[in-house]
Amino acid sequence: MSKKQMSRRGLLKSSAAVGVTLATPTIFTSSAWAAGYTNEPKGKTVTLGFNVPQTGAYADEGADELRAYKLAVDHINGEGDGGMLSTFTSKALKGNGINGKKAVFVTGDTQTKSDAARASAKRMIEKDGAIMITGGSSSGVAIATQGLCQDAGVIFMAGLTHSNDTTGKDKRANGFRHFFNTEMSGAALGPVLKNAFGSQRTAYHLTADYTWGWSQEGSIKKYSEKIGWKTAAAVRTPLGAGDFSQYITPVLNSGADVLVLNHYGRDMVNSLTQAVQFGLRDKQVNGKDFAIVVPLYSRLMAQGAGENVKGIFGSTNWHWSLQDAGSKAFVKSFGKKYGFPPSQAAHTTYCQALLYADACQRAGTFRPSGVGAALEGFKFDGLGNGPTEYRASDHQCFKDVLVVKGKENPSSKFDVLEVVEVTPRAQVEYPATMLGGNLGPYNDGA
Amino acid sequence: MRNSSMSKNDLILLFCFSAAILAGPIILAPIGAGYPDLLQKFAIFGIFALGFNILFGLTGYLSFGHAAFLGAGSYTAVWTFKLLSMNPLPAILLATLMGGLFAALIGFICLRRSGIYFSILTLAFAQMSYNLAYSVLTPITNGETGLQLRQADPRILDAALGRDYGAVLPSSDFFGIDMTGYPGFYFCAVILIACFFFSMRIFRSPFGMMLRAVKSNQNRMNYTGLNTRPYALAAFIISGMYAGLAGGLLAVTDPLAGAERMQWTASGEVVLMTILGGSGTLLGPVIGAGAIKYFENIFSSFNEGILMKAFDFLPESLQHIMVSISSLFVGEGWHLTLGALFMLIVIFLPGGLMEGFNRLRTWLGNRTGGGDGGAVPDTAPAPSVGGD
Numbered sequence: 001m002s003k004k005q006m007s008r009r010g011l012l013k014s015s016a017a018v019g020v021t022l023a024t025p026t027i028f029t030s031s032a033w034a035a036g037y038t039n040e041p042k043g044k045t046v047t048l049g050f051n052v053p054q055t056g057a058y059a060d061e062g063a064d065e066l067r068a069y070k071l072a073v074d075h076i077n078g079e080g081d082g083g084m085l086s087t088f089t090s091k092a093l094k095g096n097g098i099n100g101k102k103a104v105f106v107t108g109d110t111q112t113k114s115d116a117a118r119a120s121a122k123r124m125i126e127k128d129g130a131i132m133i134t135g136g137s138s139s140g141v142a143i144a145t146q147g148l149c150q151d152a153g154v155i156f157m158a159g160l161t162h163s164n165d166t167t168g169k170d171k172r173a174n175g176f177r178h179f180f181n182t183e184m185s186g187a188a189l190g191p192v193l194k195n196a197f198g199s200q201r202t203a204y205h206l207t208a209d210y211t212w213g214w215s216q217e218g219s220i221k222k223y224s225e226k227i228g229w230k231t232a233a234a235v236r237t238p239l240g241a242g243d244f245s246q247y248i249t250p251v252l253n254s255g256a257d258v259l260v261l262n263h264y265g266r267d268m269v270n271s272l273t274q275a276v277q278f279g280l281r282d283k284q285v286n287g288k289d290f291a292i293v294v295p296l297y298s299r300l301m302a303q304g305a306g307e308n309v310k311g312i313f314g315s316t317n318w319h320w321s322l323q324d325a326g327s328k329a330f331v332k333s334f335g336k337k338y339g340f341p342p343s344q345a346a347h348t349t350y351c352q353a354l355l356y357a358d359a360c361q362r363a364g365t366f367r368p369s370g371v372g373a374a375l376e377g378f379k380f381d382g383l384g385n386g387p388t389e390y391r392a393s394d395h396q397c398f399k400d401v402l403v404v405k406g407k408e409n410p411s412s413k414f415d416v417l418e419v420v421e422v423t424p425r426a427q428v429e430y431p432a433t434m435l436g437g438n439l440g441p442y443n444d445g446a
Numbered sequence: 447m448r449n450s451s452m453s454k455n456d457l458i459l460l461f462c463f464s465a466a467i468l469a470g471p472i473i474l475a476p477i478g479a480g481y482p483d484l485l486q487k488f489a490i491f492g493i494f495a496l497g498f499n500i501l502f503g504l505t506g507y508l509s510f511g512h513a514a515f516l517g518a519g520s521y522t523a524v525w526t527f528k529l530l531s532m533n534p535l536p537a538i539l540l541a542t543l544m545g546g547l548f549a550a551l552i553g554f555i556c557l558r559r560s561g562i563y564f565s566i567l568t569l570a571f572a573q574m575s576y577n578l579a580y581s582v583l584t585p586i587t588n589g590e591t592g593l594q595l596r597q598a599d600p601r602i603l604d605a606a607l608g609r610d611y612g613a614v615l616p617s618s619d620f621f622g623i624d625m626t627g628y629p630g631f632y633f634c635a636v637i638l639i640a641c642f643f644f645s646m647r648i649f650r651s652p653f654g655m656m657l658r659a660v661k662s663n664q665n666r667m668n669y670t671g672l673n674t675r676p677y678a679l680a681a682f683i684i685s686g687m688y689a690g691l692a693g694g695l696l697a698v699t700d701p702l703a704g705a706e707r708m709q710w711t712a713s714g715e716v717v718l719m720t721i722l723g724g725s726g727t728l729l730g731p732v733i734g735a736g737a738i739k740y741f742e743n744i745f746s747s748f749n750e751g752i753l754m755k756a757f758d759f760l761p762e763s764l765q766h767i768m769v770s771i772s773s774l775f776v777g778e779g780w781h782l783t784l785g786a787l788f789m790l791i792v793i794f795l796p797g798g799l800m801e802g803f804n805r806l807r808t809w810l811g812n813r814t815g816g817g818d819g820g821a822v823p824d825t826a827p828a829p830s831v832g833g834d
Contacts, residue, residue: 107749123484140591
């Protein structure tokens, strides 16, 4: 009994504790929870969240993405020369922001790590009030961020992510991708590789060990075996390994005559450079010239690898030397602001920002389900890829795919790739059910 | 009965700590840190650092592999979500146990050596775990992509209780309270307070005294016929359990576990947190964890636009100069700021931020109250970093 007695100090303490506990629920009512959907913009501005790698193996891509986003925000707000807004077939955007609100942006560093990417995306959603998140080099990061955005109830416009899983196995209703995927790369590269190297080849894969690498390896295997090639081995290398010599030496003794580098960013620059230094390209195996294939190419990487890319085949989403009106307008506008041509990463992120803004404008709201409905099945042109469609069943854009080759006689340090073939959309399209996954319902948040 | 052995100062400290943590959202809002995700990180890494401090601060054993326990805890928690239930309680319980188990295994081997050899051994084990998680154990860990929840997961307990999450991906909930946002923070905060209390009890116990003795002179302990290894191992396991718990909580607030949580940089981070805050002190590690997470999340988000606004009171030419200088230290350059700060602290305040606070308090005490400085409660017993 006596132990239960409360001292004066105890009473003071516990009443203070009760006070703190009672005060806490007021926090819940003060912030975003009161809105109709997550981060509903109430003021004169709308905040977009740009989540790109500023450090790590994909930092170059990330820096270019950020440049493109800034350019897109300028154009949406009616500053600069308007870029691809003038060639875009949808004329909903008037250069006065989105739904009459000025577009502003916040940025985050994904560090090419899922954890860091989710932390910075959460910061932008919870603290800065971002209405959508876009960005991501690296499919692992994109998938992790897409899942987060689905949970938080904001739209995710995927940036540079090439894995099938982003709009396949791991697709989410709130996520949309403009970039192509490994399935399309494989389908486009297959016939070109057959023409260039014949059907009696043995391939050796070096694969970045994460979702994109696995997906890329699977697709290239699928389509190279379709044209009669054999696969000698597929070796996984850690992301950002830096030194690939230990992985390249065994290639020489494997009996393979084609090396497929399922690497991207600095990984690809390093592995390709080392493969060339090891003299692989001067070798003759099985009476054939040894060949190297880099299924996913970008100008930034080609530039990084310098001389070594000459004559090497790959696929790309877009290239600055394209001559359609959209591409020309974009290259001009980007070049004017930054002094050099944009990469495919910059292109896809610029398009995503524009497509999002346009969808909001057409829907007349920022509500994720409304914006999503405006994007689903949306057909457009004038963004540099020819006629394009956002397929409703998996939120993946379908368009022509470019097969490119390292240029033998570059005219400038940016002119490193030449387009070998434009594979039409019909040839790379596949049924949405093929890759599995389930979009699920839209989440508007609460 | 417990209270009888707790000094008044400890009670006050515990109470102030609890109040400060629970009022975190209000206190931290002015510096831009009052949003749920960062608050959760503060609490979780506070727990991680508290646990690390029990090992490093008390016994002086510098482990460079604590991230392995954090990662193991995360994976365990996500698997618990997948297989058993979305309730966080089984997840953190199993995560703590797994952290302890892992620590027992690694500690049993590593504690045969001390000093730098111990550090290297733990580092090696952590890197091994990282590489296992990254590639070899991909079926369990899902490699670089990270382990994620799926709609099709069995969730036996939830299924047995007739709980159906429908077509959406479930998120963890504590008997109906969603573990994201502020509720998630309060869940972590309550656990942090419990962990702080437990750590305080260890600091004040004879066991804690024994650990300090291990730090100050292990040879002498051995000569007196005392086997110190069980004590060190116990400290290692406890601190591993703290790390496992922190890893579990990371998964509770965000059901995803990636291998990078086990990387050596993550192990290094907790060492930094503890030293920055003040190793061997009770509060220091929590403060250090908060400081580092703050830098990582807030400083890294400053871009030129924000800097321009901050310096817009200056004339335009000066504004541009100031922005270009200071932009080196924010955004992607936040590591630079952290490095500089860390150097300053280690050089001028070897006892960490806590030493700074104590010095400040003594100085203020001397200035206002005359000889009152000596009466300050000693919450920070003479810290020494690398001094012995």
